[in-house]
Amino acid sequence: MPAPGETVDPSRVHSLDPDQLAAAVTAALASITTATDLDALAAVRTAHVQGDNAPLVLARRELGALPREDRADAGRRHNAARAQVQAAYDTRLAQLTAERDTRVLREERVDVTLPPARRRRGARHPLSSLSDRLVDVFVAMGYEVAEGPEVEHDWFNFEALNMAPDHPARSMHDTLYVEPAGSGRLLRTHTSPVQIRSLLARDLPVYVVAPGRTYRNDAIDATHSPVFGQLEGLAVDEGITMADLRGTLATFAEALFGTGLSTRLRPSYFPFTEPSAELDVQCFSCHGETARQPCRVCSDEGWIEILGCGMVDPNVLRAAGVDPTRYSGFAFGMGLERAAMIRYGVREIRDFVDGDVRFGLPFGIED
Numbered sequence: 001m002p003a004p005g006e007t008v009d010p011s012r013v014h015s016l017d018p019d020q021l022a023a024a025v026t027a028a029l030a031s032i033t034t035a036t037d038l039d040a041l042a043a044v045r046t047a048h049v050q051g052d053n054a055p056l057v058l059a060r061r062e063l064g065a066l067p068r069e070d071r072a073d074a075g076r077r078h079n080a081a082r083a084q085v086q087a088a089y090d091t092r093l094a095q096l097t098a099e100r101d102t103r104v105l106r107e108e109r110v111d112v113t114l115p116p117a118r119r120r121r122g123a124r125h126p127l128s129s130l131s132d133r134l135v136d137v138f139v140a141m142g143y144e145v146a147e148g149p150e151v152e153h154d155w156f157n158f159e160a161l162n163m164a165p166d167h168p169a170r171s172m173h174d175t176l177y178v179e180p181a182g183s184g185r186l187l188r189t190h191t192s193p194v195q196i197r198s199l200l201a202r203d204l205p206v207y208v209v210a211p212g213r214t215y216r217n218d219a220i221d222a223t224h225s226p227v228f229g230q231l232e233g234l235a236v237d238e239g240i241t242m243a244d245l246r247g248t249l250a251t252f253a254e255a256l257f258g259t260g261l262s263t264r265l266r267p268s269y270f271p272f273t274e275p276s277a278e279l280d281v282q283c284f285s286c287h288g289e290t291a292r293q294p295c296r297v298c299s300d301e302g303w304i305e306i307l308g309c310g311m312v313d314p315n316v317l318r319a320a321g322v323d324p325t326r327y328s329g330f331a332f333g334m335g336l337e338r339a340a341m342i343r344y345g346v347r348e349i350r351d352f353v354d355g356d357v358r359f360g361l362p363f364g365i366e367d
């Protein structure tokens with residue numbers, strides 16, 4: 001305060017007046033307190049703490065204009081005011097910075113316990129993969145892929161395949177018939193009707209491989225299922241012999257079980273082939289050396305039976321309109337589940353029909 005009688009330009013010392021300083025401090029503190037984030041506080045800093053036009057900054061410039069005797073008092077007042085504002089500003093800055101850091105941490109936190117958002121890939125069914133692999137082996141040998149209906153006519157499923165209505169082999173097929181009774185329609189019991197359909201529909205020579213689903217009235221247990229897959233093959237050409245059959249199947253067995261394994265044909269019987277045989281392949285696990293160790297894959301047989309085959313019966317060729325005096329052929333058929341069970345060590349056939357993706361995953365995603 002100027003002493004009475006002193007001449008001080010009131011406009012020049014106005015902002016250093018104690019009331020004015022107190023008002024400037026009050027305004028600054030109010031603004032600092034109400035700043036709710038760092039951007040707002042930065043604006044307060046310019047307006048009240050350090051900006052060129054902040055009242056306390058302007059006031060400081062006026063110190064020099066005071067008479068020497070007043071300067072010390074005014075300087076102390078001004079310093080106290082600035083210190084109070086600066087302290088409040090620093091405290092608020094620390095608060096808002098801490099709040100901001102906490103919020104950023106929370107918002108940007110990665111919860112490592114959450115499952116990944118991506119979808120798990122499924123797996124192809126092991127039978128589909130195996131079927132495709134086997135078909136590829138034959139396609140590479142020049143075969144075409146053929147298909148037929150799963151609801152088949154009796155004639156294609158039995159009669160044309162040399163099984164007349166009274167043929168005893170029919171009873172082994174446990175056929176599922178389609179209503180109404182006497183319709184002649186059934187769920188095909190094997191893929192062999194595709195042989196007949198292929199011969200009727202295609203020009204000779206015919207080399208086809210036919211994978212597909214077949215049905216029999218079997219209760220499901222560890223090794224039987226009312227629905228199962230087969231792979232059928234047929235070659236009809238001039239001059240086809242049993243040696244062609246044997247060479248073809250040896251190539252096929254190699255693709256399925258690996259190289260270096262012997263194959264053998266054992267005499268058998270099927271109505272639609274003559275002669276007929278079972279193809280055995282040397283056990284891929286023990287290589288036939290069962291004397292050294294027990295083998296679960298082949299039950300110590302040393303050999304694994306993998307398919308039935310034979311030379312196409314002339315009656316079958318005739319039924320399909322093919323002249324058996326000019327053409328001959330061979331055919332073979334195998335159960336896909338059985339092949340997969342042997343190859344992959346699957347113990348329960350029902351695993352193939354349960355549809356549990358966990359069963360398929362270990363076989364890998366081949367395609």
Ligand SMILES: [Zn+2]
Pocket residue numbers: 283284285286287288290295296297298299300301302303
């Ligand atoms: Zn073995």
